[in-house]
Amino acid sequence: MGRWEPDAKLRLRSAALDLFAAQGFEQTTAAEIAQTAGLTERTFYRHFADKREVIFGGTEFLLEAGARAVADAPEGATPLGMAAGAVQAAGEYFPEERREYSRRRQVVIDANPALQERELLKMAGFAGALRDALAARGVPEPTATLAAETGRTVFTVAFAQWIADGETRSFATIATEILTALRAVA
């Protein structure tokens, strides 16, 4: 492994977002991304199945972290409490050092309807994973789906606020506040 290998993935991500933002997602090739990052196309494909995965590579983590949090929730936790715990667990994917990257990623998504649909599908998958995990804990319908969809809502609203201009609070703090606001709304 060469001197720069450990951060190759980060460099590829950053180069990809620069190119996506400058010339559009559709117009950018894996070869260009690798070249801009000063790496080979082969290295690109060692880290990403395709350029779409640069944007959506973390999806599996989110789903697994959310489902695991539900599975590991204490006995007696409420369905929404378990869903909220899943949001906090998924939020561990968004530490401070990821915020600027997430902002740049959102700019790319906002400019591309196909990526917006994919992002919606990702979040529907998150809600589906929570629903299945809640069902496995014995939560009946429609409660499992409602708690899971509410968790999805808390996640998406908290995430949008986390990457808002000038926002400095942590994802966890914002998610807690959004959950409180949602309880007040209901």
Next chain:
Amino acid sequence: MGRWEPDAKLRLRSAALDLFAAQGFEQTTAAEIAQTAGLTERTFYRHFADKREVIFGGTEFLLEAGARAVADAPEGATPLGMAAGAVQAAGEYFPEERREYSRRRQVVIDANPALQERELLKMAGFAGALRDALAARGVPEPTATLAAETGRTVFTVAFAQWIADGETRSFATIATEILTALRAVA
């Protein structure tokens, strides 16, 4: 206007769903749909911009009905009360005689990931329309988004139940029950 013109749109819809279910959405052309319905392709295009609109033609109605319900809600209505009223207003698009059609439509969507993404986008549009209408009523953020997303959740869960096998209750009755369940979850 010929003898069969008034029900041409219904016949085209039914023929389209038969073909989509039998041979797949992608594999079906507007010409085939028209032919199966015993009508000309020109007649098809007088009723639908393309075959996708056979599936998603009612989207504008849903968004407008929802937004209008929020705009017309009484003074003092709560944000979630306004969102729930929007769901009921949108539900007027789902009278009993539409249920079987909606079931057949769902079979087509469930078989096609691109249509699933489009359906998610439609419901995101519904939530966005509610949010904008709530904001116009002076509801601040994040409350407007949370009430709108909660309305979306009630709508999608109620709709899925309305088209479930053996379900006979009205959309309005189911939506009221789902809203009550959601309040209990929160």
